[in-house]
Amino acid sequence: MRNITGTPVEGQDFFGRSEEAAQFLDLLHENANILLTAPRRVGKTSFVLEICRRWEEEGHKATLLDIEDCADELAFAERLLSSLEQSGVGRGLLDTIAKGLRRIRKALGRVKLGAAGVNADLGDDSQETVASVIENLLAKVERGEQKLLIAIDELPEMLLHLAQAPDGQARVSLFLHFLRRLRQSYRDKVRWIFLGSIGLDHFVEERGLAKTINDLTVETLGVFPxxxxxxxxxxxxxxxxxxxxxxxxxxxxxxxxxxxxxxxxxxxxxxxxxxxxxxxxxxxxxxxxxxxxxxLQPQRLGTFDTWRARLDEELGAEDAALAKRLLGILCRDPKGADRDSLLQGVAQAYPHTDPGELKDRVREALHLLVRDGYLIPAEGRHAFRSFLLREYWRRREGA
Ligand SMILES: Nc1ncnc2c1ncn2[C@@H]1O[C@H](COP(=O)(O)OP(=O)(O)OP(=O)(O)O)[C@@H](O)[C@H]1O
Ligand SMILES: [Mg+2]
CATH class of the missing domain: 1.10.8 (Helicase, Ruva Protein; domain 3)
Structure with a gap:
Protein backbone atom coordinates (compact mmCIF):
# COMPACT_ATOMS: atom_id res chain seq x y z
CA MET A 1 0.00 0.00 0.00
CA ARG A 2 1.41 3.33 -1.02
CA ASN A 3 1.29 6.54 0.98
CA ILE A 4 -0.90 8.78 -1.21
CA THR A 5 -1.96 12.20 -0.01
CA GLY A 6 -4.52 13.93 -2.10
CA THR A 7 -5.59 12.13 -5.24
CA PRO A 8 -8.22 9.39 -4.98
CA VAL A 9 -6.77 5.97 -4.14
CA GLU A 10 -7.54 2.79 -6.02
CA GLY A 11 -6.97 -0.95 -5.96
CA GLN A 12 -4.06 -1.95 -3.71
CA ASP A 13 -3.89 1.55 -2.26
CA PHE A 14 -7.49 1.53 -1.13
CA PHE A 15 -7.95 0.51 2.48
CA GLY A 16 -10.93 -0.86 4.43
CA ARG A 17 -14.59 0.11 4.07
CA SER A 18 -15.55 -3.45 3.27
CA GLU A 19 -18.87 -3.39 5.07
CA GLU A 20 -19.94 -0.09 3.58
CA ALA A 21 -19.01 -1.33 0.13
CA ALA A 22 -21.05 -4.51 0.56
CA GLN A 23 -23.98 -2.44 1.74
CA PHE A 24 -23.76 -0.13 -1.27
CA LEU A 25 -23.67 -3.09 -3.63
CA ASP A 26 -26.76 -4.55 -1.94
CA LEU A 27 -28.57 -1.27 -2.43
CA LEU A 28 -27.61 -1.14 -6.09
CA HIS A 29 -28.86 -4.69 -6.56
CA GLU A 30 -32.14 -3.66 -4.97
CA ASN A 31 -32.38 -1.12 -7.79
CA ALA A 32 -31.66 1.88 -5.60
CA ASN A 33 -29.88 4.92 -6.96
CA ILE A 34 -27.66 6.59 -4.40
CA LEU A 35 -26.81 10.09 -3.28
CA LEU A 36 -23.61 9.96 -1.26
CA THR A 37 -23.17 13.02 0.90
CA ALA A 38 -20.23 13.12 3.25
CA PRO A 39 -17.72 15.66 4.55
CA ARG A 40 -14.85 16.78 2.42
CA ARG A 41 -11.80 14.56 2.05
CA VAL A 42 -13.46 11.63 3.76
CA GLY A 43 -12.69 9.46 0.76
CA LYS A 44 -15.90 9.61 -1.30
CA THR A 45 -14.28 9.41 -4.71
CA SER A 46 -11.94 6.61 -3.66
CA PHE A 47 -14.86 4.72 -2.14
CA VAL A 48 -16.98 4.98 -5.26
CA LEU A 49 -14.02 3.87 -7.39
CA GLU A 50 -13.91 0.79 -5.16
CA ILE A 51 -17.66 0.26 -5.65
CA CYS A 52 -17.12 0.47 -9.41
CA ARG A 53 -14.31 -2.09 -9.17
CA ARG A 54 -16.46 -4.53 -7.21
CA TRP A 55 -19.42 -3.96 -9.51
CA GLU A 56 -17.24 -4.79 -12.52
CA GLU A 57 -15.89 -7.83 -10.72
CA GLU A 58 -19.48 -9.08 -10.71
CA GLY A 59 -19.47 -8.86 -14.48
CA HIS A 60 -21.23 -5.51 -14.92
CA LYS A 61 -19.94 -2.24 -16.31
CA ALA A 62 -19.18 0.95 -14.45
CA THR A 63 -17.89 4.42 -15.06
CA LEU A 64 -17.06 7.31 -12.76
CA LEU A 65 -16.94 10.79 -14.20
CA ASP A 66 -15.95 14.04 -12.57
CA ILE A 67 -18.02 16.85 -14.06
CA GLU A 68 -16.80 19.70 -11.88
CA ASP A 69 -15.35 21.60 -14.83
CA CYS A 70 -18.20 20.94 -17.27
CA ALA A 71 -19.45 24.37 -18.28
CA ASP A 72 -22.80 23.30 -19.69
CA GLU A 73 -25.09 20.42 -20.69
CA LEU A 74 -23.12 19.75 -23.88
CA ALA A 75 -19.89 19.42 -21.98
CA PHE A 76 -21.67 17.04 -19.61
CA ALA A 77 -22.88 14.89 -22.51
CA GLU A 78 -19.39 14.85 -23.99
CA ARG A 79 -17.87 13.79 -20.66
CA LEU A 80 -20.48 11.10 -20.11
CA LEU A 81 -20.17 9.59 -23.56
CA SER A 82 -16.40 9.67 -23.69
CA SER A 83 -16.14 8.14 -20.25
CA LEU A 84 -18.54 5.39 -21.32
CA GLU A 85 -16.44 4.83 -24.41
CA GLN A 86 -13.33 4.43 -22.30
CA SER A 87 -15.02 2.16 -19.79
CA GLY A 88 -15.47 -0.37 -22.57
CA VAL A 89 -19.24 -0.86 -22.42
CA GLY A 90 -20.54 -3.70 -24.57
CA ARG A 91 -19.38 -3.77 -28.18
CA GLY A 92 -22.91 -3.25 -29.47
CA LEU A 93 -22.99 0.14 -27.81
CA LEU A 94 -19.73 1.53 -29.07
CA ASP A 95 -21.25 2.48 -32.38
CA THR A 96 -24.07 4.43 -30.77
CA ILE A 97 -21.59 6.15 -28.46
CA ALA A 98 -19.28 7.08 -31.31
CA LYS A 99 -22.15 8.55 -33.36
CA GLY A 100 -23.49 10.47 -30.37
CA LEU A 101 -20.02 11.78 -29.55
CA ARG A 102 -19.50 13.03 -33.09
CA ARG A 103 -22.75 15.01 -32.92
CA ILE A 104 -22.03 16.40 -29.47
CA ARG A 105 -18.47 17.39 -30.33
CA LYS A 106 -19.60 19.12 -33.48
CA ALA A 107 -22.08 21.15 -31.48
CA LEU A 108 -19.62 22.00 -28.67
CA GLY A 109 -18.77 25.67 -28.71
CA ARG A 110 -20.97 26.20 -31.78
CA VAL A 111 -24.53 25.69 -30.56
CA LYS A 112 -25.90 28.09 -27.96
CA LEU A 113 -28.14 26.03 -25.73
CA GLY A 114 -30.10 28.96 -24.31
CA ALA A 115 -33.19 28.47 -22.19
CA ALA A 116 -33.86 25.08 -23.80
CA GLY A 117 -30.81 23.76 -21.98
CA VAL A 118 -30.56 20.01 -22.21
CA ASN A 119 -33.47 19.96 -24.67
CA ALA A 120 -31.74 22.23 -27.15
CA ASP A 121 -31.41 21.07 -30.72
CA LEU A 122 -27.89 20.12 -31.75
CA GLY A 123 -28.20 22.19 -34.88
CA ASP A 124 -27.48 19.43 -37.43
CA ASP A 125 -30.07 17.69 -39.59
CA SER A 126 -30.64 14.90 -37.12
CA GLN A 127 -33.28 16.66 -34.97
CA GLU A 128 -31.35 15.29 -32.03
CA THR A 129 -31.00 17.17 -28.74
CA VAL A 130 -28.42 16.81 -25.99
CA ALA A 131 -31.02 14.87 -24.04
CA SER A 132 -32.04 12.57 -26.87
CA VAL A 133 -28.45 11.54 -27.61
CA ILE A 134 -28.06 10.37 -24.03
CA GLU A 135 -31.52 8.81 -23.92
CA ASN A 136 -30.95 6.80 -27.10
CA LEU A 137 -27.84 5.36 -25.60
CA LEU A 138 -29.35 4.46 -22.25
CA ALA A 139 -32.38 2.95 -23.98
CA LYS A 140 -29.96 0.58 -25.68
CA VAL A 141 -28.28 -0.29 -22.40
CA GLU A 142 -31.71 -1.01 -20.94
CA ARG A 143 -32.48 -3.46 -23.73
CA GLY A 144 -29.09 -5.16 -23.41
CA GLU A 145 -27.77 -7.83 -21.10
CA GLN A 146 -25.28 -5.93 -19.02
CA LYS A 147 -25.93 -3.62 -16.09
CA LEU A 148 -24.27 -0.24 -16.13
CA LEU A 149 -23.33 1.86 -13.11
CA ILE A 150 -22.85 5.56 -13.76
CA ALA A 151 -21.20 7.47 -10.92
CA ILE A 152 -21.25 11.24 -11.21
CA ASP A 153 -18.75 13.17 -9.10
CA GLU A 154 -19.18 16.86 -8.25
CA LEU A 155 -22.57 17.42 -9.90
CA PRO A 156 -23.42 20.38 -7.63
CA GLU A 157 -20.24 22.13 -8.73
CA MET A 158 -21.35 21.91 -12.32
CA LEU A 159 -24.85 23.06 -11.38
CA LEU A 160 -23.42 26.07 -9.55
CA HIS A 161 -21.65 27.15 -12.76
CA LEU A 162 -24.71 26.44 -14.84
CA ALA A 163 -26.94 28.47 -12.52
CA GLN A 164 -24.82 31.51 -13.32
CA ALA A 165 -25.24 31.19 -17.10
CA PRO A 166 -28.04 33.06 -18.90
CA ASP A 167 -31.35 31.34 -18.04
CA GLY A 168 -29.30 29.44 -15.48
CA GLN A 169 -32.02 28.66 -12.96
CA ALA A 170 -34.34 27.25 -15.61
CA ARG A 171 -31.54 25.18 -17.12
CA VAL A 172 -30.56 23.74 -13.75
CA SER A 173 -34.16 22.72 -13.20
CA LEU A 174 -34.45 21.16 -16.67
CA PHE A 175 -31.21 19.31 -16.18
CA LEU A 176 -32.17 17.86 -12.80
CA HIS A 177 -35.57 16.83 -14.16
CA PHE A 178 -33.81 15.21 -17.10
CA LEU A 179 -31.54 13.17 -14.81
CA ARG A 180 -34.57 12.08 -12.82
CA ARG A 181 -36.35 11.00 -15.98
CA LEU A 182 -33.32 8.92 -16.98
CA ARG A 183 -33.32 7.18 -13.61
CA GLN A 184 -36.97 6.37 -13.92
CA SER A 185 -37.05 5.31 -17.54
CA TYR A 186 -34.05 2.99 -17.51
CA ARG A 187 -34.32 1.45 -14.11
CA ASP A 188 -33.52 -2.15 -14.81
CA LYS A 189 -30.04 -1.97 -16.23
CA VAL A 190 -28.80 1.51 -15.35
CA ARG A 191 -27.79 2.43 -11.79
CA TRP A 192 -26.63 5.84 -10.59
CA ILE A 193 -24.47 7.16 -7.78
CA PHE A 194 -24.13 10.90 -7.24
CA LEU A 195 -21.34 12.12 -5.02
CA GLY A 196 -19.47 15.29 -4.38
CA SER A 197 -18.03 17.68 -1.90
CA ILE A 198 -20.93 20.12 -1.94
CA GLY A 199 -24.21 18.73 -0.69
CA LEU A 200 -26.62 18.26 -3.57
CA ASP A 201 -29.43 18.15 -1.00
CA HIS A 202 -28.64 21.68 0.19
CA PHE A 203 -28.31 22.96 -3.37
CA VAL A 204 -31.72 21.68 -4.49
CA GLU A 205 -33.50 22.70 -1.29
CA GLU A 206 -32.33 26.27 -1.70
CA ARG A 207 -33.81 26.35 -5.18
CA GLY A 208 -37.06 24.59 -4.47
CA LEU A 209 -35.94 21.57 -6.53
CA ALA A 210 -35.85 18.95 -3.78
CA LYS A 211 -38.39 16.78 -5.58
CA THR A 212 -35.99 16.24 -8.47
CA ILE A 213 -33.79 14.09 -6.23
CA ASN A 214 -36.29 12.61 -3.79
CA ASP A 215 -36.08 9.20 -5.48
CA LEU A 216 -32.41 8.87 -4.45
CA THR A 217 -31.36 6.80 -1.46
CA VAL A 218 -29.23 9.06 0.71
CA GLU A 219 -26.12 7.46 2.16
CA THR A 220 -23.15 8.84 3.98
CA LEU A 221 -19.56 7.85 4.66
CA GLY A 222 -17.69 8.46 7.90
CA VAL A 223 -14.04 8.61 8.82
CA PHE A 224 -12.34 5.32 9.72
CA PRO A 225 -13.53 3.85 13.02
CA LEU A 296 1.54 23.22 11.05
CA GLN A 297 4.59 25.28 10.11
CA PRO A 298 3.62 28.50 8.32
CA GLN A 299 4.99 27.31 4.98
CA ARG A 300 2.93 24.12 5.19
CA LEU A 301 -0.39 25.66 6.22
CA GLY A 302 -1.36 25.88 2.53
CA THR A 303 -2.07 22.14 2.67
CA PHE A 304 -5.25 22.91 4.58
CA ASP A 305 -6.24 26.10 2.81
CA THR A 306 -8.79 24.26 0.69
CA TRP A 307 -10.90 24.05 3.85
CA ARG A 308 -11.16 27.85 3.80
CA ALA A 309 -11.43 28.25 0.05
CA ARG A 310 -14.24 25.75 -0.23
CA LEU A 311 -16.42 27.80 2.11
CA ASP A 312 -16.27 30.67 -0.38
CA GLU A 313 -17.09 28.40 -3.29
CA GLU A 314 -19.99 26.73 -1.59
CA LEU A 315 -21.61 29.45 0.44
CA GLY A 316 -21.18 32.72 -1.39
CA ALA A 317 -19.40 35.71 0.12
CA GLU A 318 -21.78 36.66 2.95
CA ASP A 319 -22.45 33.24 4.40
CA ALA A 320 -18.81 32.26 3.99
CA ALA A 321 -17.78 35.34 5.96
CA LEU A 322 -20.16 34.37 8.78
CA ALA A 323 -18.94 30.76 8.75
CA LYS A 324 -15.33 31.93 8.98
CA ARG A 325 -16.18 34.26 11.86
CA LEU A 326 -17.74 31.34 13.73
CA LEU A 327 -14.73 29.12 13.04
CA GLY A 328 -12.45 31.98 14.12
CA ILE A 329 -14.15 31.97 17.52
CA LEU A 330 -14.35 28.20 17.83
CA CYS A 331 -10.69 27.55 17.03
CA ARG A 332 -9.62 29.23 20.27
CA ASP A 333 -10.89 26.45 22.51
CA PRO A 334 -10.79 22.68 21.90
CA LYS A 335 -14.12 22.48 23.75
CA GLY A 336 -15.64 25.01 21.38
CA ALA A 337 -18.41 27.36 22.44
CA ASP A 338 -22.17 27.42 23.04
CA ARG A 339 -24.64 29.11 20.76
CA ASP A 340 -25.10 32.20 22.91
CA SER A 341 -21.42 33.03 23.09
CA LEU A 342 -21.16 32.47 19.37
CA LEU A 343 -24.04 34.87 18.76
CA GLN A 344 -22.43 37.43 21.03
CA GLY A 345 -19.13 36.90 19.31
CA VAL A 346 -20.44 37.64 15.84
CA ALA A 347 -23.10 40.25 16.74
CA GLN A 348 -20.60 43.13 16.64
CA ALA A 349 -19.88 42.47 13.01
CA TYR A 350 -23.59 42.69 12.12
CA PRO A 351 -24.85 45.87 13.83
CA HIS A 352 -27.67 46.35 11.32
CA THR A 353 -28.97 42.80 11.22
CA ASP A 354 -32.10 41.90 13.12
CA PRO A 355 -31.09 39.65 16.09
CA GLY A 356 -33.70 37.04 15.14
CA GLU A 357 -32.40 36.92 11.59
CA LEU A 358 -28.80 36.69 12.78
CA LYS A 359 -29.76 33.81 15.06
CA ASP A 360 -31.25 31.95 12.08
CA ARG A 361 -28.22 32.60 9.96
CA VAL A 362 -25.89 31.36 12.68
CA ARG A 363 -28.00 28.23 13.10
CA GLU A 364 -27.91 27.56 9.37
CA ALA A 365 -24.13 28.18 9.17
CA LEU A 366 -23.49 25.82 12.08
CA HIS A 367 -25.65 23.18 10.45
CA LEU A 368 -23.59 23.34 7.25
CA LEU A 369 -20.30 23.33 9.12
CA VAL A 370 -21.38 20.20 10.99
CA ARG A 371 -22.50 18.51 7.81
CA ASP A 372 -19.25 19.28 6.05
CA GLY A 373 -17.16 17.86 8.87
CA TYR A 374 -15.72 21.09 10.29
CA LEU A 375 -17.64 20.95 13.56
CA ILE A 376 -19.14 18.46 15.94
CA PRO A 377 -22.13 19.39 18.12
CA ALA A 378 -22.23 18.13 21.69
CA GLU A 379 -24.21 19.18 24.74
CA GLY A 380 -25.33 22.50 23.36
CA ARG A 381 -21.85 23.41 22.15
CA HIS A 382 -20.06 23.24 18.84
CA ALA A 383 -16.39 22.39 18.57
CA PHE A 384 -13.87 21.67 15.84
CA ARG A 385 -14.09 18.05 14.88
CA SER A 386 -10.47 17.63 13.93
CA PHE A 387 -7.81 18.87 16.32
CA LEU A 388 -5.44 19.23 13.41
CA LEU A 389 -7.88 21.45 11.55
CA ARG A 390 -8.55 23.48 14.68
CA GLU A 391 -4.86 24.08 15.18
CA TYR A 392 -4.50 25.04 11.51
CA TRP A 393 -7.35 27.50 11.87
CA ARG A 394 -5.93 28.98 15.06
CA ARG A 395 -2.57 29.58 13.46
CA ARG A 396 -4.09 31.01 10.30
CA GLU A 397 -6.18 33.41 12.36
CA GLY A 398 -3.13 34.28 14.42
CA ALA A 399 -5.26 33.55 17.50
N1 LIG B 1 -9.99 4.03 1.63
C1 LIG B 1 -8.88 4.77 1.66
N2 LIG B 1 -7.68 4.19 1.81
C2 LIG B 1 -6.57 4.94 1.86
N3 LIG B 1 -6.54 6.28 1.75
C3 LIG B 1 -7.70 6.92 1.59
C4 LIG B 1 -8.93 6.20 1.52
N4 LIG B 1 -9.92 7.08 1.35
C5 LIG B 1 -9.35 8.29 1.31
N5 LIG B 1 -8.01 8.22 1.46
C6 LIG B 1 -7.09 9.38 1.54
O1 LIG B 1 -7.85 10.57 1.42
C7 LIG B 1 -7.48 11.32 0.26
C8 LIG B 1 -8.73 11.89 -0.37
O2 LIG B 1 -9.55 10.86 -0.90
P1 LIG B 1 -10.73 11.17 -1.93
O3 LIG B 1 -10.24 12.08 -3.00
O4 LIG B 1 -11.31 9.88 -2.30
O5 LIG B 1 -11.72 11.96 -0.95
P2 LIG B 1 -13.02 12.81 -1.32
O6 LIG B 1 -13.96 12.66 -0.17
O7 LIG B 1 -13.51 12.45 -2.66
O8 LIG B 1 -12.40 14.28 -1.32
P3 LIG B 1 -13.08 15.63 -1.90
O9 LIG B 1 -14.09 16.04 -0.88
O10 LIG B 1 -11.92 16.58 -1.97
O11 LIG B 1 -13.65 15.29 -3.24
C9 LIG B 1 -6.71 10.34 -0.61
O12 LIG B 1 -5.72 10.98 -1.37
C10 LIG B 1 -6.06 9.45 0.42
O13 LIG B 1 -4.93 10.11 0.97
MG1 LIG C 1 -13.86 13.59 -4.36
Missing amino acids: REEAEAFLEKLAEGYGMHWVDDADSYLIEKLGWPLPHHLQLVFHTVRSAMRSTDQAEIDRERVDQAFEEL
Missing part, protein backbone atom coordinates in the same frame (compact mmCIF):
# COMPACT_ATOMS: atom_id res chain seq x y z
CA ARG A 226 -10.68 3.68 15.53
CA GLU A 227 -9.71 0.05 14.93
CA GLU A 228 -9.77 0.51 11.19
CA ALA A 229 -7.65 3.65 11.52
CA GLU A 230 -5.08 1.69 13.55
CA ALA A 231 -5.02 -1.17 11.09
CA PHE A 232 -4.62 1.34 8.28
CA LEU A 233 -1.63 3.01 9.93
CA GLU A 234 -0.05 -0.37 10.53
CA LYS A 235 -0.47 -1.35 6.91
CA LEU A 236 0.91 1.96 5.69
CA ALA A 237 4.01 1.63 7.88
CA GLU A 238 4.46 -1.99 6.85
CA GLY A 239 4.56 -0.95 3.20
CA TYR A 240 7.69 1.07 3.96
CA GLY A 241 9.36 -1.44 6.28
CA MET A 242 8.46 0.64 9.33
CA HIS A 243 6.48 0.00 12.50
CA TRP A 244 4.89 1.89 15.37
CA VAL A 245 6.25 1.56 18.89
CA ASP A 246 4.93 2.72 22.24
CA ASP A 247 1.35 2.85 20.86
CA ALA A 248 2.40 5.80 18.74
CA ASP A 249 -0.31 4.89 16.23
CA SER A 250 -3.14 5.25 18.77
CA TYR A 251 -1.44 8.38 20.00
CA LEU A 252 -1.54 9.79 16.47
CA ILE A 253 -5.24 9.00 16.14
CA GLU A 254 -5.99 10.65 19.47
CA LYS A 255 -4.04 13.69 18.44
CA LEU A 256 -6.04 13.98 15.24
CA GLY A 257 -9.32 13.66 17.11
CA TRP A 258 -11.03 12.69 13.89
CA PRO A 259 -9.21 10.09 11.78
CA LEU A 260 -9.92 11.41 8.33
CA PRO A 261 -8.09 8.98 5.99
CA HIS A 262 -6.51 11.94 4.24
CA HIS A 263 -5.07 13.29 7.49
CA LEU A 264 -3.76 9.86 8.50
CA GLN A 265 -1.96 9.72 5.17
CA LEU A 266 -0.64 13.27 5.58
CA VAL A 267 0.78 12.73 9.06
CA PHE A 268 2.34 9.43 8.03
CA HIS A 269 3.84 11.09 4.98
CA THR A 270 5.40 13.76 7.17
CA VAL A 271 6.78 11.14 9.56
CA ARG A 272 8.20 9.20 6.66
CA SER A 273 9.87 12.23 5.09
CA ALA A 274 11.53 13.10 8.39
CA MET A 275 12.82 9.54 8.80
CA ARG A 276 14.02 9.10 5.25
CA SER A 277 17.52 10.26 6.00
CA THR A 278 17.83 7.95 9.01
CA ASP A 279 17.95 4.17 8.92
CA GLN A 280 15.39 3.88 11.72
CA ALA A 281 12.23 1.86 11.27
CA GLU A 282 10.54 2.58 14.59
CA ILE A 283 7.98 5.34 14.77
CA ASP A 284 7.55 6.61 18.32
CA ARG A 285 5.41 9.32 19.89
CA GLU A 286 8.09 11.93 19.54
CA ARG A 287 8.13 11.39 15.78
CA VAL A 288 4.38 11.88 15.74
CA ASP A 289 4.64 15.13 17.71
CA GLN A 290 7.32 16.36 15.36
CA ALA A 291 5.19 15.52 12.33
CA PHE A 292 2.25 17.55 13.66
CA GLU A 293 4.53 20.49 14.35
CA GLU A 294 6.02 20.20 10.89
CA LEU A 295 2.58 20.08 9.23
